[in-house]
Amino acid sequence: xxxxxxxxxxxxxxxxxxxxxxxxxxxxxxxxxxxxxxxxxxxxxxxxxxxxxxxxxxxxxxxxxxxxxxxxxxxxxxxxxxxxxxxxxxxxxxxxxxxxxxxxxxxxxxxxxxxxxxxxxxxxxxxxxxxxxxxxxxxxxxxxxxxxxxxxxxxxxxxxxxxxxxxxxxxxxxxxxxxxxxxxxxxxxxxxxxxxxxxxxxxxxxxxxxxxxxxxxxxxxxxxxxxxxxxxxxxxxxxxxxxxxxxxxxxxxxxxxxxxxxxxxxxxxxxxxxxxxxxxxxxxxxxxxxxxxxxxxxxxxxxxxxxxxxxxxxxxxxxxxxxxxxxxxxxxxxxxxxxxxxxxxxxxxxxxxxxxxxxxxxxxxxxxxxxxxxxxxxxxxxxxxxxxxxxxxxxxxxxxxxxx
Numbered sequence: 001x002x003x004x005x006x007x008x009x010x011x012x013x014x015x016x017x018x019x020x021x022x023x024x025x026x027x028x029x030x031x032x033x034x035x036x037x038x039x040x041x042x043x044x045x046x047x048x049x050x051x052x053x054x055x056x057x058x059x060x061x062x063x064x065x066x067x068x069x070x071x072x073x074x075x076x077x078x079x080x081x082x083x084x085x086x087x088x089x090x091x092x093x094x095x096x097x098x099x100x101x102x103x104x105x106x107x108x109x110x111x112x113x114x115x116x117x118x119x120x121x122x123x124x125x126x127x128x129x130x131x132x133x134x135x136x137x138x139x140x141x142x143x144x145x146x147x148x149x150x151x152x153x154x155x156x157x158x159x160x161x162x163x164x165x166x167x168x169x170x171x172x173x174x175x176x177x178x179x180x181x182x183x184x185x186x187x188x189x190x191x192x193x194x195x196x197x198x199x200x201x202x203x204x205x206x207x208x209x210x211x212x213x214x215x216x217x218x219x220x221x222x223x224x225x226x227x228x229x230x231x232x233x234x235x236x237x238x239x240x241x242x243x244x245x246x247x248x249x250x251x252x253x254x255x256x257x258x259x260x261x262x263x264x265x266x267x268x269x270x271x272x273x274x275x276x277x278x279x280x281x282x283x284x285x286x287x288x289x290x291x292x293x294x295x296x297x298x299x300x301x302x303x304x305x306x307x308x309x310x311x312x313x314x315x316x317x318x319x320x321x322x323x324x325x326x327x328x329x330x331x332x333x334x335x336x337x338x339x340x341x342x343x344x345x346x347x348x349x350x351x352x353x354x355x356x357x358x359x360x361x362x363x364x365x366x367x368x369x370x371x372x373x374x375x376x377x378x379x380x381x382x383x384x385x386x387x388x389x390x391x392x393x394x395x396x397x398x399x400x401x402x403x404x
Contacts, residue, residue, distance in 0.1 A: 010062060012188045012246040017059045019253040020192035023199035023260045024052045030203055030264050043090040044202075047083040050076055051195060067118075074115030077130060078108045081137025088141050091161050092148050100140050107133050131179045138175065142168045166215070167198040187242035188249045196256035203263040222259060226252035304368035305350055316342050317363055324365075328357040329380070329387050356387040359394040366390075 028048055031041055054076035061069035082104040089096050111133065114126050145165045150158050174194035177186040197219065204215065230248030239247065305311075312320065319342045323330065331354050332347040346355060352367040366387075 008243065008246060009187060012250055013192075014059060014062055015250060016189065016192035016253045017055050019257045020195040020199075021052060021055050021059070023196045023257050024048050024055070026260050026264050027199045027202045028052075030267060040090045043083075043087045047080075047087050050079050050083045054080065055192065055195070070119065071115045074126075074130070075112045077134065078111030078115065081134060081141075082108045084137060084141045085144075088144050088164070091157070091164060092144065093153070093157075096144060100144070103140075104137050107137075127179050131176075135172070135175060138168055138172055142172075163201050163215075167201055170194045170197045186245075188246045190249060193249055193253055193256065196253055196260065200256055200260045200263060203260055203267070218259075222255045223252060226255050304366050305352070307346075307350075307355075307365040307367055309362050312363060312365070315345065320346075320365075321360070321363055324355075324357040324363075328391065329384050330355045331380075354383060356383060356390075358387065358390040360391075364394070 028045065031045055031048075054073055057069045057073035057076060060066070061073055082101075085096050085101060085104050095101075111126075111130055114122060114129075117126070119126075142165065145161055145168070148161065153161070171191075171194045174190040178189050178191040200219075201215065227248055230251040231244060233251070234244040234247040237243065237247075319340070323340050323343055330343055332352070343355070346365075346367070347353075350367045352369050354368050356366045356368075358364050358366050
């Protein structure tokens with residue numbers, strides 16, 4: 001895993017490694033937002049951090065040439081196989097064979113010690129041995145996954161493990177390009193590309209509706225687009241074959257990073273919906289004010305205006321009550337789509353996009369702005385859920401008051 005090249009090769013390797021580090025940070029951020037840290041998530045984070053340290057140490061070594069960063073890179077690389085075994089144990093809910101744990105642990109310690117030796121004394125033999133060790137670790141982990149008892153795991157667990165197996169299938173062939181040896185030479189290191197693909201798969205795990213075939217099709221589209229645009233860029237720049245390969249790898253890395261970030265952003269509505277469900281589950285009977293206040297800073301009700309008796313004094317209360325009895329959540333669609341003058345006057349006065357009923361007697365409304373271009377597809381469903389719970393809490397409060 002030598003010190004890289006100068007010129008185009010070093011630039012390509014550095015940019016791909018940097019993209020992989022950014023992709024790993026995105027995955028770690030998704031895991032942090034997912035909720036409390038459990039044992040399985042902790043194992044996954046350990047593996048991601050190990051790979052991040054490896055990539056970061058290597059990038060710093062390439063740029064500075066400092067032996068400290070070379071040692072850091074080699075130690076992290078030596079610990080990747082044991083991190084994979086620990087993660088696989090958690091996924092399969094059973095211990096790996098003792099020989100496999102011993103092999104990866106002892107091998108990791110041996111290579112961690114070898115990382116402290118000066119490169120001229122041990123290269124290229126150290127790099128060859130490390131390549132063989134990592135390859136054996138990944139193959140053994142793949143064997144554990146392939147030989148599992150599927151009946152002992154739930155469908156969701158099997159789906160997750162299949163994603164891990166797909167990740168291993170991507171990593172193994174690209175792993176060979178990471179080692180620049182006298183008899184093994186490739187114009188660009190592709191391990192970062194494989195890591196970005198794993199990051200994309202990891203983030204998309206949050207969307208269980210995306211099956212394996214859809215994932216493979218999406219990856220094929222990204223790969224074909226990278227091939228086409230990379231070749232086009234290389235042809236324009238009149239590059240040689242090595243330049244063509246580097247251009248394709250760089251475009252593929254950029255597309256995978258964008259796909260990972262986009263997938264992470266698409267998970268935000270899901271996490272917000274989970275937060276809404278938690279708020280609903282934690283709402284206290286009859287305490288509408290606390291429920292709405294808790295939502296104000298977290299969901300679409302941020303910046304909302306409460307309209308009570310004072311604000312609605314100049315309006316026809318009966319007409320408004322009839323309008324909200326027909327639909328308790330009204331959206332501003334213009335006078336032609338909704339000719340109700342009272343509603344149009346409210347929309348015009350407060351310059352909002354939505355009005356929701358939160359209490360019938362006395363009439364209370366919430367006015368808020370949720371432009372269609374700035375909302376996600378499930379936003380209106382969330383608003384209807386908020387309105388329904390708020391109205392139920394108000395009714396409970398009225399019933400409690402009436403029984404006093």
